[in-house]
Amino acid sequence: MEAPPGEPGQQRPLREPAAAEREAAEGEPILLAELKPGQPQQYDWKSSCETWSVAFSPDGTWFAWSQGHCIVKLLPWPLEGTQQNCKASECMKAEARGRGRVKEKTLECGQIVWGLAFSSWLPSRSRKHILWAPSPACLVLATGLNDGQIKVWEVQTGRLLFNLSGHQDVVRDLSFAPGDSRSILISASRDKTLRVWDLSQNGKQLKVLSGHMRWVYCCCTSPDGRMLCSAAGEKSALLWSMDSYSLLRKLEGHQGCVVSCAFSPDSALLATASYDTYVILWDPCTGEQLKSLCHVPLQPALDHGADFHASSLRSACFSPEGLYLATVADDRLLRIWALELGSPVAFAPVKNGLCCTYFPHGGIIATGTRDGHAQFWTVPQALSSLKHLCRKVLRSCFTTYQVLKLPIPKKMKDFLTYRTL
Template sequence: MCTAFRCPAAVKEPDDLVMELKPSVHHDPNRTGRHCETWSVRFSPGGSYFAWSMGFGMVKILSWPQDVEDANSKSRILNCKQAVWALAFGPCTSTTADQNRHERDLLLATGLNNGQIQVWVVSSGSLLYTLTGHQALVRDLVFAPNGSLTLVSASRDKTLRIWDLAKKGGNPHVLKGPNHWVFRCSISPDSSMIASLCNFDSKLYLWSMRSYTFMRHLTYDHERTMVSCDFSPDGALLAVASYNSSTGWWLDLWDPYTADLLTRVENCELCGDRSESLPTNLSFSPVGLLLAFKDYRALQIWDVERDELVTDTDHNRAGGLCCAFHPHGSIIATGCRNGQVKFWRVPRRVPSLKHLCRSALRFSVSTYQVEALPLPKKILEFLTYRDVQKQKILCCNKHWS
């Protein structure tokens, strides 16, 4: 169902392109209800598998690292029979020995065009069960990072649902409130908060994972289209991507505890028509403080700690839709409208000892608790990320001076 190859030197592909996969199934306009886009790509928590929604209701699961010369080795095809909009591997960490067999298996959840969520066993490729309840397509899925079988789904029916797969997903908690399609969701690393956004709603919603209640909005002062959100590995930052079709995109870093906007990043103002580089997805690396964001024009990776653009690649390749880091942070995958997946080498960046100490503290300590500590002001500003530049233009490599 796919082909994999290293790009020959004559093609002059970027040096950081490791591999790309192309689906062998081509778009047939007579096949309604199934499309060729790659809406989601995911690596498994341990990094040993890669899942790819390759269009036409098909999902491919590959062993990783992938043998470039044998793209179909140790792979499975899942026929979901509906357009697949979202993928999620779980549980995110190893489970205890006293759990039943299915809970010990690595699972893959697929969000479908008809509102259903299918849960598959990765080792066998068998369908475990189907979750029903959403009244419109499931746009995003994410498992709780704490290793439980808790799955959160975001849907165009304007709801979030929290499923307990240990109980086969019965009687999920339903979070209502938005008046628009729920487009994306993310769970904090300590599994205490859910962040969600609606495509046509100029604010972000924060929900409690403990009480299943609404907490607060992160509100913008002017109209924008919301695209994606993700928590930093320590949970102290929440990145949000949004855009206005006439002025370009913004990348904002918020404090999810205090609802303070810490920094606002705008795209390169020298790159001609900024409306052509609308963002589609963003993701924090599990390693260090690297933030990747994909738009229609390029893949960029920003080192937030050092305030450097370390990757600016995949140029002039229209239709990028999604991106996902490998758990080790060395590779990032991007999916395209034509069904392709590309794998890019991520520059090796060693986090500073200061940042590692900050991350270890912030993983379990809120901003309010840090601010109550009897520490010098400069240390408190560092621990709460208040020392970052408040506003900046992220220049591309072409215009970097």
């Protein structure tokens, strides 16, 4: 049921519990809820109603939805009505009940919103014009806009904290550095540059990274904080050092424009997705190609009766435990890939999908579409083997080169470096 005008946060009715349990047992994704913009849909492609980005906060308590029309919705998670169906932990559900008074917020950005990124950081005590106690971490949301501006908001209050200027064109993507550097924000723009900002220094611009010859579509930082990946309308991706912000290597292998990139949770894998219908899994430490995943179109082309780019990729993201990869393509399908199998294990019908992101604790994935919708799907989960858990812990601390120097059997080295994919 479509949300009526003026109620953009309303969700679709959920399926019958019995049906949901039956489909979950079969492993097929279940549509838990769907958000639709309150404004009427426009059919002109210039209407700017697209959901270019969706994001969960790192602690899983908020969901951000760039619903088009220059608006971002901040919604407390779990959404009302989904607590019984989503596989959230009991402590999260209790926390959600305790936050019962927290309501959704509407951020009027004034420009088309392309990129979203959450982070928590400690505000500087020197910021006299921000009226809050600086001791607790502040959950913030960065929004990349059509005019090259970046607006950073305090999630709890919906208050604008920073308006960062420097880019000369669309800010297409945003990524916060992890860990102790979480005040560092990376932005990717159509002006062919990446820029580095430090929120702890009043949003000071630290560096401008040049090297791409075309629009920069995406950027992502590795969970260990060592590397940054960026991709433009080129057939390659660039890897940068997060310590020196210098170029480490160029990853070449795609035959089409690379439009999405993502690191695995242990930073040992990098996935790049391209219009050539392939996802390539790389070892970011060595630059070696480990595996290619080919999107064979299962449905006819969508537009103009042509089959060109019928299965062009739009977005890719790893599951929190690192065993699955989700991709959205132009053939109206969300695919969930099992990395060990190298093939999709589940499909969901996502029409005109543009982006996807996993819930931080797994089990749910959110997708955004060209008509401004946000959808929430249950997705397969697997109990990580002890071997994988050990690999994940080790690779979060050791690079490929360090693993190769260990006095252990070659088969064990191959497993730890994902050469067995």
